[in-house]
Amino acid sequence: MRVLVAMSGGVDSSVAAALLIEAGHKVTGVTMKLWGGPSDSGCCSVADVDDAARVAQQLGISHHVANFSAEFDRDVVDPYVAAHAAGRTPNPCVACNRHLKFDRLLRRAEQMGFDAVATGHYAKIERSAPDGDGWVLRRGADPAKDQSYVLHMLGQRELSRVLLPVGHLPKAEVRARAGELGLRTAAKPDSQDVCFISRSGGREAFLGARIPLRPGRVVDGEGHPVGTVPAVELVTVGQRRGLGHTTGPPTRADRRYALGVDVAAATVTVGSLEDLMTSTVEVTGVTWCGARPAPGSPVEVQSSAHGAPVGAVWDGVATLAMSAPVRLVAPGQSVVLYDRDRVLGGGIAT
Amino acid sequence: MSASGAQALAPRDAPARVVYLDHAATTPVRPEARDAMLPWLTGRFGNPSGSHPVARAARTAVDDARDTVAGLLGVAPAGIVFTSGGTEADNLAVGGALRARPGAVVTTGAEHHAVLHAAKGFATDVRTVGLDGDGMVDMERLAAVLDDDVRVVSVMLVNNEIGTVQPLDRVAALVRRRAPHAVLHTDAVQAAAWLDLRTAAADADLISISAHKFGGPQGVGALAVRGGAEVAPIVFGGGQERERRSGTHNVAGIAGMAAALVAADASRVEETARVAAHRDRLADGLIAEISDARETGRRAAKVAGNCHLRFPGVESEALLVLLDEEGVCASAGSACASGALEPSHVLLAMGLVPADAASSIRFSLGWTTTAADIDAALRVVPPAVARLRAGR
Numbered sequence: 001m002r003v004l005v006a007m008s009g010g011v012d013s014s015v016a017a018a019l020l021i022e023a024g025h026k027v028t029g030v031t032m033k034l035w036g037g038p039s040d041s042g043c044c045s046v047a048d049v050d051d052a053a054r055v056a057q058q059l060g061i062s063h064h065v066a067n068f069s070a071e072f073d074r075d076v077v078d079p080y081v082a083a084h085a086a087g088r089t090p091n092p093c094v095a096c097n098r099h100l101k102f103d104r105l106l107r108r109a110e111q112m113g114f115d116a117v118a119t120g121h122y123a124k125i126e127r128s129a130p131d132g133d134g135w136v137l138r139r140g141a142d143p144a145k146d147q148s149y150v151l152h153m154l155g156q157r158e159l160s161r162v163l164l165p166v167g168h169l170p171k172a173e174v175r176a177r178a179g180e181l182g183l184r185t186a187a188k189p190d191s192q193d194v195c196f197i198s199r200s201g202g203r204e205a206f207l208g209a210r211i212p213l214r215p216g217r218v219v220d221g222e223g224h225p226v227g228t229v230p231a232v233e234l235v236t237v238g239q240r241r242g243l244g245h246t247t248g249p250p251t252r253a254d255r256r257y258a259l260g261v262d263v264a265a266a267t268v269t270v271g272s273l274e275d276l277m278t279s280t281v282e283v284t285g286v287t288w289c290g291a292r293p294a295p296g297s298p299v300e301v302q303s304s305a306h307g308a309p310v311g312a313v314w315d316g317v318a319t320l321a322m323s324a325p326v327r328l329v330a331p332g333q334s335v336v337l338y339d340r341d342r343v344l345g346g347g348i349a350t
Numbered sequence: 351m352s353a354s355g356a357q358a359l360a361p362r363d364a365p366a367r368v369v370y371l372d373h374a375a376t377t378p379v380r381p382e383a384r385d386a387m388l389p390w391l392t393g394r395f396g397n398p399s400g401s402h403p404v405a406r407a408a409r410t411a412v413d414d415a416r417d418t419v420a421g422l423l424g425v426a427p428a429g430i431v432f433t434s435g436g437t438e439a440d441n442l443a444v445g446g447a448l449r450a451r452p453g454a455v456v457t458t459g460a461e462h463h464a465v466l467h468a469a470k471g472f473a474t475d476v477r478t479v480g481l482d483g484d485g486m487v488d489m490e491r492l493a494a495v496l497d498d499d500v501r502v503v504s505v506m507l508v509n510n511e512i513g514t515v516q517p518l519d520r521v522a523a524l525v526r527r528r529a530p531h532a533v534l535h536t537d538a539v540q541a542a543a544w545l546d547l548r549t550a551a552a553d554a555d556l557i558s559i560s561a562h563k564f565g566g567p568q569g570v571g572a573l574a575v576r577g578g579a580e581v582a583p584i585v586f587g588g589g590q591e592r593e594r595r596s597g598t599h600n601v602a603g604i605a606g607m608a609a610a611l612v613a614a615d616a617s618r619v620e621e622t623a624r625v626a627a628h629r630d631r632l633a634d635g636l637i638a639e640i641s642d643a644r645e646t647g648r649r650a651a652k653v654a655g656n657c658h659l660r661f662p663g664v665e666s667e668a669l670l671v672l673l674d675e676e677g678v679c680a681s682a683g684s685a686c687a688s689g690a691l692e693p694s695h696v697l698l699a700m701g702l703v704p705a706d707a708a709s710s711i712r713f714s715l716g717w718t719t720t721a722a723d724i725d726a727a728l729r730v731v732p733p734a735v736a737r738l739r740a741g742r
Binding site for chain 1: 668675
């Protein structure tokens with residue numbers, strides 16, 4: 001097959017490219033230039049593009065840069081800022097996968113005549129049955145590195161055109177393979193955090209430069225004021241730190257959690273851990289990897305990139321009845337449904 | 351760390367034949383330039399600033415090259431300042447002139463970044479003039495921004511992307527009339543391979559050239575300073591080049607540049623006709639084969655080696671990948687530090703919208719271009735464009 005490998009300049013996509021070459025595919029490397037502003041953790045700094053280009057040279061494949069920075073601003077950064085302005089906490093990596101890696105890049109690759117796009121994600125794509133024409137997305141073999149959560153938006157069309165060559169390997173083995181091949185990225189640290197937000201300024205500096213951050217009132221369940229926050233747009237449902245406390249050193253008993261953020265009223269409602277717990281999770285914008293589960297189907301629910309899955313029953317529309325109380329999921333976060341290690345699909349918490 | 355494992359994994363298989371149509375990026379070194387350089391890489395050596403026989407021999411080589419380059423640019427030998435290339439020559443022209451006499455700078459929006467960024471770096475009053483739809487400087491707008499405060503006007507002789515030749519004589523007449531305190535700089539980096547600078551740049555006070563654009567080595571260039579134009583240094587040190595550019599001379603490179611310029615000049619008339627014929631066959635062939643293909647700039651106003659086309663609906667980024675696979679080397683726009691293509695500021699300065707700018711491609715021909723290169727491009731490009739259009 002002719003395969004276009006998205007090379008971020010990290011070890012995972014470097015090894016993904018090497019494995020595809022080993023398997024006999026005709027491989028071309030591409031690095032997406034996404035974020036045009038300053039970055040320290042990110043996937044598109046000049047140093048990372050250089051690393052990707054040098055690995056491609058080592059592997060003897062051609063390497064190109066695809067400038068998708070306008071689309072990244074439009075489809076990832078702007079919605080991220082707008083969501084925070086509305087008091088939600090979005091996951092921009094999910095938006096990037098949905099709009100850039102597995103849409104814009106995939107379409108570009110198809111247009112150029114490539115049979116597939118490969119990435120260095122830790123998840124597995126398999127045929128749904130040995131003789132079937134369907135595809136399933138499963139958790140990666142390395143439980144500590146599993147990235148199936150951020151890939152839940154892949155539908156059958158995408159799954160049929162995407163390869164995840166390192167998904168069946170433990171991370172340690174990926175690094176070992178990189179070392180054996182002499183790849184310069186073998187010991188490169190994993191990328192962390194959101195690529196367009198710098199460690200020094202953080203979310204506050206990034207959002208503060210784009211939207212007004214306004215002080216907010218903190219109230220308890222009865223509406224009594226109990227404190228203030230410097231920026232209501234930065235508060236995430238479920239957050240405990242930075243909400244102030246009454247007097248004296250905080251004890252476990254008076255720990256307070258954000259239960260709701262009303263940006264229009266500049267108000268954060270707080271409550272106890274018990275108040276934070278819920279037995280239902282509501283989602284919107286749900287997409288499915290394959291067939292949609294029937295109403296009443298038992299599923300497992302994961303509501304953060306590396307959170308523990310919790311059993312639930314899917315009502316077939318928008319509601320998950322949890323088998324045990326869970327903490328409120330911050331609006332804007334992705335909620336992903338699994339059947340054991342198989343990804344069923346997912347949506348956005350409301 | 352070794353790459354041997356990776357090489358064993360995938361032996362590098364370059365395309366059987368590379369079709370090089372990117373001479374505006376860099377050119378192969380001419381044998382004359384190589385022969386002039388080799389002695390200085392294989393036995394002869396010397397620091398031209400010293401005062402012993404070894405130094406004097408190197409000094410002679412640099413001064414002979416200076417005489418040669420000065421003669422072919424039509425300036426006095428004392429006016430030649432050897433630099434590390436075109437970028438430094440442009441920086442020295444704009445920055446050095448402004449450091450000598452501070453004031454406003456006027457450029458076109460289609461200048462090389464070596465001029466645009468130097469202007470921003472060395473002046474606070476930067477006035478930028480656009481181009482018309484044919485890629486020619488907007489003379490009315492130029493007249494409007496010239497005044498007594500202007501100290502430097504920089505208008506490139508040949509545009510690096512679209513190949514248009516600017517009317518330097520008319521620009522110079524306007525500058526003399528409207529901005530009497532200004533020196534006129536021309537970036538002739540893309541011109542030197544095609545135009546006789548003794549005449550084509552006769553109206554400029556400062557002229558930048560770069561050796562690797564006309565068959566010389568990379569890493570060497572020159573700024574020609576005519577008459578009384580003042581240029582203060584922007585690189586400091588031992589005071590070489592009459593205190594205008596410090597640093598030990600690149601003797602081999604300077605000798606190679608002079609030899610390449612002589613060779614380019616000696617073959618200029620025949621080469622221009624030969625390459626223009628290839629270019630016309632390429633441009634006409636692609637326009638005939640590819641519907642809606644548009645040529646940028648009037649061909650009569652372009653140098654022989656430039657073929658700049660736009661294929662509406664085709665992203666040049668994707669087209670370059672397909673051409674790469676077929677061994678065809680071309681380019682599009684200008685790349686930022688990461689290698690990502692940015693919409694061409696030249697095309698935007700002409701008034702094109704970003705989507706049109708992003709569908710453009712530059713084939714640039716040169717002294718090694720053959721009919722077989724054109725055959726290959728005519729064979730490879732139309733189906734690549736068709737494939738991308740079909741996949742939209």
